[in-house]
Amino acid sequence: DQQVKQNSPSLSVQEGRISILNCDYTNSMFDYFLWYKKYPAEGPTFLISISSIKDKNEDGRFTVFLNKSAKHLSLHIVPSQPGDSAVYFCAASAHNDMRFGAGTRLTVKP
Amino acid sequence: KAGVTQTPRYLIKTRGQQVTLSCSPISGHRSVSWYQQTPGQGLQFLFEYFSETQRNKGNFPGRFSGRQFSNSRSEMNVSTLELGDSALYLCASSPGASGRSYNEQFFGPGTRLTVL
Numbered sequence: 001d002q003q004v005k006q007n008s009p010s011l012s013v014q015e016g017r018i019s020i021l022n023c024d025y026t027n028s029m030f031d032y033f034l035w036y037k038k039y040p041a042e043g044p045t046f047l048i049s050i051s052s053i054k055d056k057n058e059d060g061r062f063t064v065f066l067n068k069s070a071k072h073l074s075l076h077i078v079p080s081q082p083g084d085s086a087v088y089f090c091a092a093s094a095h096n097d098m099r100f101g102a103g104t105r106l107t108v109k110p
Numbered sequence: 111k112a113g114v115t116q117t118p119r120y121l122i123k124t125r126g127q128q129v130t131l132s133c134s135p136i137s138g139h140r141s142v143s144w145y146q147q148t149p150g151q152g153l154q155f156l157f158e159y160f161s162e163t164q165r166n167k168g169n170f171p172g173r174f175s176g177r178q179f180s181n182s183r184s185e186m187n188v189s190t191l192e193l194g195d196s197a198l199y200l201c202a203s204s205p206g207a208s209g210r211s212y213n214e215q216f217f218g219p220g221t222r223l224t225v226l
Contacts, residue, residue: 042219046215
């Protein structure tokens with residue numbers, strides 16, 4: 001059961017522009033959301049997170065937005081850099097449970 | 111502090127064989143979770159071990175099993191391998207004391223298993 005969905009398998013943007021990665025979830029029990037970044041031959045690394053009591057969290061070039069009523073979150077990267085090219089996974093957690101999306105491959109072109 | 115290590119990094123097996131993968135967590139971390147990553151499916155949760163006990167389990171068949179040792183190192187075993195078991199197997203460690211341990215996971219580089 002896909003409780004966390006990333007409907008775009010890939011995304012390509014120009015260097016310097018904004019990258020927007022989307023994620024939808026179905027389980028209203030999820031109350032903490034995370035984004036991970038994965039390079040080839042490496043494990044996922046934590047990028048940014050947001051609690052359900054917030055609707056926005058910002059860390060440098062990365063901002064995560066949460067719309068609880070729509071059960072939707074998004075990751076904005078501004079400005080995008082070639083080094084951001086990777087697979088991005090969103091994850092949602094509740095007590096003793098965490099689910100991941102299928103990932104979105106972001107390519108940032110110079 | 112050393113990160114999460116997984117051995118071996120690559121493995122090729124044939125159908126019907128069994129395989130054991132190993133994961134050493136970050137020092138002091140007591141929780142180890144295992145995930146299977148396949149294209150289009152993302153990371154699928156296999157199970158979590160905390161203090162040598164399985165604390166949580168995903169929806170995988172009984173061919174997939176694991177254990178954790180007193181030093182928190184964990185092994186995952188897959189018996190009677192099938193072609194569909196070809197995947198990247200990731201383990202993640204966390205301090206693990208609370209049910210919110212998933213929010214503090216650090217992943218290893220994974221073991222790429224190919225079943226022929």
